[in-house]
Amino acid sequence: MNEKKVIKQFSELSDSAKAEASDFISFLHRKYKIKSSKRTGSNNKLKFYDIFKERDEMKDSTLWVSEVRRKNWGDK
Numbered sequence: 001m002n003e004k005k006v007i008k009q010f011s012e013l014s015d016s017a018k019a020e021a022s023d024f025i026s027f028l029h030r031k032y033k034i035k036s037s038k039r040t041g042s043n044n045k046l047k048f049y050d051i052f053k054e055r056d057e058m059k060d061s062t063l064w065v066s067e068v069r070r071k072n073w074g075d076k
Contacts, residue, residue: 007051015068
C-alpha cells in the first residue's frame with residue numbers, strides 16, 4: 001500500500017466522507033485488535049493524525065469544527 005496515495009485520496013474526500021473513513025478505520029482497529037504503537041526513532045508507521053498535520057484548516061481545529069458545523073447545520 002502506498003501511504004502517500006491513501007493520504008492524497010483521503011484529502012480529496014468531502015468532510016462527511018472523511019468522518020466515515022475515520023469511523024471505518026476505528027472499526028478495523030477494534031475488529032483486528034490493533035493497538036497503537038508509540039513512534040520511536042526511525043519507525044515510520046502512519047498515525048491517523050499525521051494525515052492532517054500539513055492541512056491549513058487543521059492549524060485551528062476549533063475554528064474548523066465550527067465552520068463544518070455552520071456549513072452542515074446552519075447558524076444556531
